Amino acid sequence: xxxxxxxxxxxxxxxxxxxxxxxxxxxxxxxxxxxxxxxxxxxxxxxxxxxxxxxxxxxxxxxxxxxxxxxxxxxxxxxxxxxxxxxxxxxxxxxxxxxxxxxxxxxxxxxxxxxxxxxxxxxxxxxxxxxxxxxxxxxxxxxxxxxxxxxxxxxxxxxxxxxxxxxxxxxxxxxxxxxxxxxxxxxxxxxxxxxxxxxxxxxxxxxxxxxxxxxxxxxxxxxxxxxxxxxxxxxxxxxxxxxxxxxxxxxxxxxxxxxxxxxxxxxxxxxxxxxxxxxxxx
Amino acid sequence: xxxxxxxxxxxxxxxxxxxxxxxxxxxxxxxxxxxxxxxxxxxxxxxxxxxxxxxxxxxxxxxxxxxxxxxxxxxxxxxxxxxxxxxxxxxxxxxxxxxxxxxxxxxxxxxxxxxxxxxxxxxxxxxxxxxxxxxxxxxxxxxxxxxxxxxxxxxxxxxxxxxxxxxxxxxxxxxxxxxxxxxxxxxxxxxxxxxxxxxxxxxxxxxxxxxxxxxxxxxxxxxxxxxxxxxxxxxxxxxxxxxxxxxxxxxxxxxxxxxxxxxxxxxxxxxxxxxxxxxxxxxxxxxxxxxxxxxxxxxxxxxxxxxxxxxxxxxxxxxxxxxxxxxxxxxxx
Numbered sequence: 001x002x003x004x005x006x007x008x009x010x011x012x013x014x015x016x017x018x019x020x021x022x023x024x025x026x027x028x029x030x031x032x033x034x035x036x037x038x039x040x041x042x043x044x045x046x047x048x049x050x051x052x053x054x055x056x057x058x059x060x061x062x063x064x065x066x067x068x069x070x071x072x073x074x075x076x077x078x079x080x081x082x083x084x085x086x087x088x089x090x091x092x093x094x095x096x097x098x099x100x101x102x103x104x105x106x107x108x109x110x111x112x113x114x115x116x117x118x119x120x121x122x123x124x125x126x127x128x129x130x131x132x133x134x135x136x137x138x139x140x141x142x143x144x145x146x147x148x149x150x151x152x153x154x155x156x157x158x159x160x161x162x163x164x165x166x167x168x169x170x171x172x173x174x175x176x177x178x179x180x181x182x183x184x185x186x187x188x189x190x191x192x193x194x195x196x197x198x199x200x201x202x203x204x205x206x207x208x209x210x211x212x213x214x215x216x217x218x219x220x221x222x223x224x225x226x227x228x229x230x231x232x233x234x235x236x237x238x239x240x241x242x243x244x245x246x247x248x249x250x251x252x253x254x255x256x257x258x259x260x261x262x263x264x265x266x267x268x269x270x271x272x273x274x275x276x277x278x279x280x281x282x
Numbered sequence: 283x284x285x286x287x288x289x290x291x292x293x294x295x296x297x298x299x300x301x302x303x304x305x306x307x308x309x310x311x312x313x314x315x316x317x318x319x320x321x322x323x324x325x326x327x328x329x330x331x332x333x334x335x336x337x338x339x340x341x342x343x344x345x346x347x348x349x350x351x352x353x354x355x356x357x358x359x360x361x362x363x364x365x366x367x368x369x370x371x372x373x374x375x376x377x378x379x380x381x382x383x384x385x386x387x388x389x390x391x392x393x394x395x396x397x398x399x400x401x402x403x404x405x406x407x408x409x410x411x412x413x414x415x416x417x418x419x420x421x422x423x424x425x426x427x428x429x430x431x432x433x434x435x436x437x438x439x440x441x442x443x444x445x446x447x448x449x450x451x452x453x454x455x456x457x458x459x460x461x462x463x464x465x466x467x468x469x470x471x472x473x474x475x476x477x478x479x480x481x482x483x484x485x486x487x488x489x490x491x492x493x494x495x496x497x498x499x500x501x502x503x504x505x506x507x508x509x510x511x512x513x514x515x516x517x518x519x520x521x522x523x524x525x526x527x528x529x530x531x532x533x534x535x536x537x538x539x540x541x542x543x544x545x546x547x548x549x550x551x552x553x554x555x556x557x558x559x560x561x562x563x564x565x566x567x568x569x570x571x572x573x574x575x576x577x578x579x580x581x582x583x584x585x586x587x588x589x590x591x592x593x594x595x596x597x598x599x600x601x602x603x604x605x606x607x608x609x610x611x612x613x614x615x
Contacts, residue, residue, distance in 0.1 A: 175373035178340055181361045183387035184438065193390070197377045 030257070037254045040247035047251035061255070064232040067146065067221075068214040071153040075210045076203065078154070079161025083202075086162075087169040105159040113223045116152050117143055144226025152220040160213060161206045168202020204267060212260050232256060289351050290316035290441035290474040292337065297346035299332050299498075306332045308498040309346070316351075316441070319468050319475045323485040324495035325521070330478045331446060332498075337476065338444050339363050350441065366435030366443040366473070370450060372427050374419040380430050381406075381415040387438040405433040408467060425456050432464070436471060445477045449484065461488055482522050486510065494518050510538075515613050526581050527612075534612045539584040541608035544571060545601045546594065553601035557581065561596060573600060 037047050050057055086097050104112070119125050120142035127139040142148055176198070180190040196203075218233040225231075232252055239249035294312040298305055307329040314320050322330040335341040337348060339360030347356050355363055375383050382389070384405050385398045393401075406412045409429035419427055428448060435443055448464075449457045465488050468475050479485055485492050486506045494501040494509065494517075502509060502518045513519035516527060519536035526537045548556050557575040564587075571583045571594065581602060585594075594600075 173371070173373060175369050175371065176375060178360075179367070179369055179373040179375070179434075180386070180390075181359075182338060182340075182363075182365065182367045183390065183434070184361050184364065185386070185390040186361060189390050193386075194375060 033250045033253050033257075036246055037250035040250065041245075047247045050248065050251070051255070060230050060232055060235050061252075063146075063229065064215065067149060067153065067217075067229070067231065068211055070150055071157060071214045072207055072211045074150070074154045075157035075161040076165075076207050079158050079165055079206060079210075080199075080203065082158065083162045083165035083169055086166060101159050101162060104155075109156055109219050112156060113152050113220050116148070116155070116224060120148070120151065143224055144228065146225070146229050148224035148226070149221045149229045149231075152224040153214060153217055156220065157210045157214065161210050164205040164209060165199065165202045168199045168205070172198055208263065208267065211263070215256055215260070288316075291351055292442060292474065292476075293347075293349040293352065294333075294337075295347045295349070297333070297336060297348060298344050299329070299336060299341060300344040305498050307336070310498075310500055311346075312493065312500070312503070314474060314476065316474055317472050319465075319477065319488060319490045321477045321479060321485040321489040321492045322495060323479060323482060323492050323521070325480055327497075328495040329498035330480075330495050333495075334444055334446055334476065334478050337442075338365055338367055364438070364440050366438070366440035368428075368431045368435050368443070368445045368448040370446045370448070372419075372431040372448075372451075374427060374430055374434070376419055379416050379418060380411060380422070383419065383430055384433045384437050386434060391438070401437060405437050408436070408470070409433045409463075424452050425460060428452065428460060429463075432467065436467075436473065439471075440473060442474045442476065445475060447479055448477075449479075449481075457484070464488065486522065492522075494521060512610055513612065519610070519612065524582060524584075528579075528609060534614060535609035536612055537581075537604060537609045539570065539582040540568070541604055542581070542583045543603040544573070544583050544585055544594075545603065546598060548599050548601055550601040550603065552603055554604060555581075556599065556601045559594060559596050559598045559600055562594060571600075573602065575602070 038045065040047075051061070052058075082097070082101075086094050089097070117124065121127070122139045122141075122143070124143075126142070127136075130136045131139065142151065172195075176194060177190055180194045181187075185193065216233050217231060218237065221229050221231045222234050236249045236252050239245045239252075292312075292314040294310055294314070297307060297310050299307040310329075310333060322333060324330045332341065336343050339355070339358065343356050347354050349355060350363075375386065378386070381402055385402045388398045388401060402415075403412075406415055409432055411426060411429055411433070414422060414426060414430075419430060422430065428451075431448070445464075449460055452460060461484060464475075477485075477488065489506055491503060491505055492509055493503050496517055502514050504512070509518060509522050513522065513525070513536055516525075516534065516536070519525040519527070524539050526539060526542075528535045528537050545553070555575050555577065557573040560572045560574050560580075562572075563570045567587070568584045569587055571585060573581045573583060575581050583602065
């Protein structure tokens with residue numbers, strides 16, 4: 001025991017059970033998925049070959065990536081404006097805004113998705129009103145298409161986009177902006193040359209968070225896409241539960257996981273990830 | 283760039299700043315000469331920083347007017363005033379190199395790259411940071427950051443430089459060193475310096491004139507020597523250096539501790555008062571003796587150890603002597 005503790009910090013002993021649990025319950029299943037993707041139904045890379053062969057699969061992956069990119073762009077842009085407004089308004093208004101943000105954050109995704117259907121569906125509030133006042137003859141197709149999926153996803157993602165940005169903006173030293181003005185910079189110059197670069201870590205964190213979460217969207221495309229917009233997560237669940245092609249499902253999951261890790265790696269080349277996730281900037 | 287020879291005087295006319303009903307600055311008038319080193323000195327809450335922020339343009343003026351060389355700048359936004367400023371904590375741009383920090387003012391004015399480069403080199407030399415041009419502010423010591431802030435504020439040759447407690451974050455030894463450098467740079471660039479501090483030693487050693495502020499108003503304006511030798515009231519006398527207050531014939535006099543002579547024993551012919559030594563504190567260059575005077579007051583005396591070799595002990599009876607001109611009559615209130 002003596003010799004053992006001499007080499008290993010005793011702190012490790014305390015966290016060892018937890019670490020073993022994480023490995024067993026988290027890394028284990030992930031490795032199992034990776035293993036399944038190269039062994040089911042037969043050993044080899046046949047599951048991955050499908051990616052190149054099957055037009056349907058390629059379309060699903062492409063749809064997913066496209067929707068996630070658009071969702072991320074809109075959520076982060078809107079989130080940046082919201083976070084900016086929250087940081088720069090009075091404390092009272094800020095508290096109201098934060099409450100509203102958190103309320104929408106806490107409401108179940110299912111409830112929020114169906115609310116959009118009631119609001120923007122063919123017989124929804126908006127189309128109904130527009131028809132009644134005679135502005136349109138036919139209902140506008142907001143829902144059951146890609147637009148519907150995007151509206152639902154952007155709405156769901158905005159709180160996730162706002163929170164990292166809020167942290168990053170709040171920790172800024174406002175005197176730096178005063179200094180920029182004092183040195184003769186216009187508001188636009190101050191924004192592009194000082195404010196944006198200094199909130200960049202928050203912007204990157206927010207973009208990563210929204211994009212990664214968007215990749216796994218399941219309920220919103222299923223409900224608001226009306227079966228026309230098939231994304232990877234829904235396809236995986238179909239493979240698992242309906243067609244029982246676990247190998248294909250595992251392959252797609254592995255691709256998504258690799259994609260996320262690759263993104264994190266690329267980002268880490270440009271900036272310290274610890275800064276992005278709230279560590280001290282240096 | 284404007285020629286500094288004929289610009290840089292500031293006129294502050296009946297300026298007030300109200301936050302709600304609270305008057306942070308109350309009806310201040312002040313003339314600042316071009317090229318002057320003027321210090322706003324006061325305890326926290328005296329309105330000195332508020333006044334500086336109004337001069338810089340970060341706070342609106344509630345009442346009154348501020349003019350540069352006679353023409354009002356009250357409506358000019360901060361970014362158009364062309365005043366340099368060294369902020370408390372420096373407010374350097376952490377994502378830019380020292381060179382880009384210093385060149386920022388010229389770069390936002392869209393000056394040619396070659397001109398910016400030459401001017402920044404000049405500024406780097408002025409603050410002796412030639413070897414640090416490519417570092418980020420986070421890689422510099424506090425004193426170096428302070429010099430970058432100074433160079434950044436002076437790079438576009440502003441007529442007026444505002445300094446908001448620029449030495450507050452430095453340790454005492456470094457502060458004295460930087461004071462010397464600041465004075466030297468002031469002499470060389472000829473810019474009007476308006477310096478805010480609560481540190482009386484800083485104010486005394488650097489300023490051409492000092493404005494002593496309390497509760498948003500000016501208590502006294504003058505050269506360091508005028509303020510030290512001729513304080514008008516108790517606040518000035520006790521804020522700038524130490525002072526004893528002597529009551530005589532219904533009047534109050536300020537008496538600096540170093541202007542009192544202390545003689546061991548009682549019965550000296552010209553003694554003003556006598557007392558008993560309560561405590562002696564040794565400061566190296568001098569020692570501070572606190573005497574319980576016979577009239578019940580407490581008098582501080584600073585004595586030169588070198589010239590008063592006679593051993594003094596707590597409990598000794600002493601006589602206190604001073605010249606008439608050492609005691610300065612104060613305004614009451």
